[in-house]
Amino acid sequence: MKSQKKKGLRLVIVIAAFAAIGGLLFGYDTGAISGALLFIKRDLLLDDVQQEAVVAVLLLFAAISAPFAGHLADKFGRKRMIIAAAGLFIIGAFLMAFSVDYLMLLAGRAVVGAAIGTASMTVPLYISEISPASIRGMCVSLNQLMVTIGILAAFLVDLGFVHGGQWRWMLGISAIPALLLFTVMIFLPKSPRWLMSLGKRKEAEGIFNKLGNTPEETDVSVQRIETQLERKDSTWKQVFAPATRPAIFAGIFLAVLQQLTGINTIIYYAPTMLATVVKESDTAAILSTVGIGAVNVTMTVLALFLIDRWGRRPLLLFGTSLMAIALIGLGIANAMPDTVMDSLGWIFNIALFIYIAGFAIGLGPIAWLFLAEVYPLEIRGKAMSCGSFANWASNFIVAMTFLTILNYLGPSITFLMYGIICIFTIIFIYKYIPETKGKSLEEIQAFWQ
Ligand code: BGC
Numbered sequence: 001m002k003s004q005k006k007k008g009l010r011l012v013i014v015i016a017a018f019a020a021i022g023g024l025l026f027g028y029d030t031g032a033i034s035g036a037l038l039f040i041k042r043d044l045l046l047d048d049v050q051q052e053a054v055v056a057v058l059l060l061f062a063a064i065s066a067p068f069a070g071h072l073a074d075k076f077g078r079k080r081m082i083i084a085a086a087g088l089f090i091i092g093a094f095l096m097a098f099s100v101d102y103l104m105l106l107a108g109r110a111v112v113g114a115a116i117g118t119a120s121m122t123v124p125l126y127i128s129e130i131s132p133a134s135i136r137g138m139c140v141s142l143n144q145l146m147v148t149i150g151i152l153a154a155f156l157v158d159l160g161f162v163h164g165g166q167w168r169w170m171l172g173i174s175a176i177p178a179l180l181l182f183t184v185m186i187f188l189p190k191s192p193r194w195l196m197s198l199g200k201r202k203e204a205e206g207i208f209n210k211l212g213n214t215p216e217e218t219d220v221s222v223q224r225i226e227t228q229l230e231r232k233d234s235t236w237k238q239v240f241a242p243a244t245r246p247a248i249f250a251g252i253f254l255a256v257l258q259q260l261t262g263i264n265t266i267i268y269y270a271p272t273m274l275a276t277v278v279k280e281s282d283t284a285a286i287l288s289t290v291g292i293g294a295v296n297v298t299m300t301v302l303a304l305f306l307i308d309r310w311g312r313r314p315l316l317l318f319g320t321s322l323m324a325i326a327l328i329g330l331g332i333a334n335a336m337p338d339t340v341m342d343s344l345g346w347i348f349n350i351a352l353f354i355y356i357a358g359f360a361i362g363l364g365p366i367a368w369l370f371l372a373e374v375y376p377l378e379i380r381g382k383a384m385s386c387g388s389f390a391n392w393a394s395n396f397i398v399a400m401t402f403l404t405i406l407n408y409l410g411p412s413i414t415f416l417m418y419g420i421i422c423i424f425t426i427i428f429i430y431k432y433i434p435e436t437k438g439k440s441l442e443e444i445q446a447f448w449q
Pocket of ligand 1: 030144147151263296363364391395
């Protein structure tokens, strides 16, 4: 029986790892554009506004697609929506790689945006519903690990193609993992919890048994799910009903704060900042960026091991404190006279590394994990799409305003401002985010009720 269970748990991890290719594409496609843009603007003769549009349209379509993805994930299932996202990734990659003009490129980026908006919520949702409580944090966070690997891969691929300026390859190459995701997903099981929401108990039981549950555990899960389902309907009205409202707002705030604490000012603009604020050479700036990507991956691996042991709250509080310290340090260092800053250019790099380490061990994986595990089954897709929409919309706002704010307020005040948002986030987490370690999805629901 024990070896049967071990085999089942191993299977869950393998399934989670394959589904997390969706995360790899999310990371790659958000990361690759910064390097590619240098050459696109020359080839397609784009002005500044057109360049901004190429970057922003992806984030905009990711936000717009989130509510649809949530609705459709409740209706057609998590697995089918991941397959649909993979299809969109493939179409988008081809549109971008074979763009004949600006509009075709924009269309490709919009399609990829819709794919990312869909995958960024349905993959964590799917993984959380197939995983047993004891390893759920780790399995769902595999998706975030793949996001960070995708971002690092994008930096490296950009670096590799930089001499020839082959931007079509930089953007088009993502069709390969997308095709793999599309093919593999066809063979993976449906979410047993989603099947239960359709009343398909027998099919759900079969899947629970395969995924490392003993027949007794399956029985308990199935009964708990049935009791919870009896009482509820699955409309949008139910999403904002008094009983679910606290969870919805906690999720939306956490998703927004994941962005307002400034992660993508670093991921999207680190080379620009290093070159302009501390006057690093282009090569040094790109190398520092690769370093940032590597720290992001390494610390996410650490988070994977700690998330089901230490729990979500300690990691969130610790990670966000590191981010606050780094940002306030950057704010103070930038307020120093120029001569001191020149000799302290390395402070900038160290602070960026501490900041990214803090994000990778806390808000990075746990914001998405929280969204995937706190909502009642009957409205889980719709509820998660609220947080996902809020995350992408705030990502869009930060990306669109950061350089302007930096120019207008200067680096010192800008970093202090983000540092203060981190402190606010720590207080918010302390007061409103419950610990979900080791609890089944049904126990978490009972907590909110
Ligand atoms: C965030 C992205 C960010 C990435 C960095 C994700 O959790 O949602 O906006 O770029 O982490 O690793």
